[in-house]
Amino acid sequence: xxxxQLQDQITKTLKGFSPEIFATTLRADFRFxxxxxxxxxxxxxxxxxxxxxxxxxxxxxxxxxLGSAVVFPLILRIFQVWETTIGLGTLAGLVAFLxxxxxxxxxxxxxxxxxxxxxxxxxxxxxxxxxxxxxGKFKGLRKSxxxxxxxxxxxxxxxxxxxxxxxxxxxxxxxxSDTVPVSVDAIAFWMVWDPQKAVLEVEKFKDAVxxxxxxxxxxxxxxxxxxxxxxxxxxxxQEIQTVLDEKTNAWGVTTQAVEIRDIIIPKGLEDAMSxxxxxxxxxxxxxxxGTAETEIAEKFATASEHYKxxxxxxxxxxxxxxxxxxxxxxxxxxxxxxxxxxxxxxxLGGLTAFDRKNLAPVDDPEDAGEEENDSED
Numbered sequence: 421x422x423x424x425q426l427q428d429q430i431t432k433t434l435k436g437f438s439p440e441i442f443a444t445t446l447r448a449d450f451r452f453x454x455x456x457x458x459x460x461x462x463x464x465x466x467x468x469x470x471x472x473x474x475x476x477x478x479x480x481x482x483x484x485x486l487g488s489a490v491v492f493p494l495i496l497r498i499f500q501v502w503e504t505t506i507g508l509g510t511l512a513g514l515v516a517f518l519x520x521x522x523x524x525x526x527x528x529x530x531x532x533x534x535x536x537x538x539x540x541x542x543x544x545x546x547x548x549x550x551x552x553x554x555x556g557k558f559k560g561l562r563k564s565x566x567x568x569x570x571x572x573x574x575x576x577x578x579x580x581x582x583x584x585x586x587x588x589x590x591x592x593x594x595x596x597s598d599t600v601p602v603s604v605d606a607i608a609f610w611m612v613w614d615p616q617k618a619v620l621e622v623e624k625f626k627d628a629v630x631x632x633x634x635x636x637x638x639x640x641x642x643x644x645x646x647x648x649x650x651x652x653x654x655x656x657x658q659e660i661q662t663v664l665d666e667k668t669n670a671w672g673v674t675t676q677a678v679e680i681r682d683i684i685i686p687k688g689l690e691d692a693m694s695x696x697x698x699x700x701x702x703x704x705x706x707x708x709x710g711t712a713e714t715e716i717a718e719k720f721a722t723a724s725e726h727y728k729x730x731x732x733x734x735x736x737x738x739x740x741x742x743x744x745x746x747x748x749x750x751x752x753x754x755x756x757x758x759x760x761x762x763x764x765x766x767x768l769g770g771l772t773a774f775d776r777k778n779l780a781p782v783d784d785p786e787d788a789g790e791e792e793n794d795s796e797d
Contacts, residue, residue: 467530
């Protein structure tokens with residue numbers, strides 16, 4: 421056995437001796453809480469006071485009462501069964517009778533009352549109910565608050581917590597429908613709605629709920645492929661909840677929700693899925709780019725229909741393109757000669773210069789006359 425396993429075993433053993441845990445197991449007949457300890461101490465002190473008032477002072481009487489008031493509650497805190505109270509009461513009564521006879525009647529009555537009355541007064545917390553058995557048969561449920569047990573013949577089978585509980589469970593290395601090994605962790609929210617059924621119909625209903633949830637999880641994983649497990653966790657949780665609730669409802673337990681916390685897949689498969697997703701995104705990007713090119717080509721084809729029979733519009737468009745190019749941080753633009761010939765940029769520029777020359781104003785009359793003479797010659 422390894423050191424870790426040994427530590428876990430020791431921890432479980434120590435937890436088994438915890439008073440609170442021991443009081444909720446089937447080994448306990450009652451819950452010996454602080455209120456029970458106080459009742460026992462009060463009974464011993466009152467009995468000692470009555471004994472000393474009626475009889476002469478005795479160190480034996482003081483030692484028996486005070487020792488019992490200190491030691492017995494601690495023992496009953498650990499061993500909360502009627503056998504312990506009977507054994508301790510018999511021992512204390514025998515010692516009192518041997519050392520204090522014939523003046524031991526008061527102390528004997530005190531011991532009997534303390535050992536039987538103190539454990540008989542029980543208290544249930546607000547969120548729980550107590551399942552009481554009498555002579556081994558079901559007697560009834562005791563709700564929150566104080567209630568009384570018949571000494572020795574009554575037994576609290578269990579204090580059932582009726583709050584919503586959370587239990588985690590897992591399915592390790594379980595094959596999906598497409599034969600992929602996965603490990604799934606989940607949690608279940610459940611509560612006990614009928615304490616009588618939960619205690620009397622099934623042994624250790626807490627373990628039964630967890631094991632049933634684990635089995636339902638494995639069955640659900642085997643019915644789905646990996647893609648469904650990863651993308652539809654909510655539906656998987658609802659399926660497990662339905663199966664689990666049908667099984668546990670007969671035990672007085674209802675399952676309110678099941679949630680998938682984590683799905684662990686092999687590292688190699690995770691890398692392959694990552695590469696597949698990356699390739700899929702690359703394919704989508706190329707499809708989008710091709711679609712954009714197609715739409716652009718269609719728009720250009722539509723525009724060409726407008727420019728085909730309207731050369732002036734084509735020239736204006738060409739000039740606007742040249743202007744936009746010159747405006748963007750530069751004073752020179754290189755245009756292919758084929759484009760110049762196609763769009764008639766050279767002819768258009770010459771015509772524009774000729775028009776500007778003809779429309780220019782003449783400032784000197786002599787120059788105007790010379791121009792006329794030259795034209796006549």
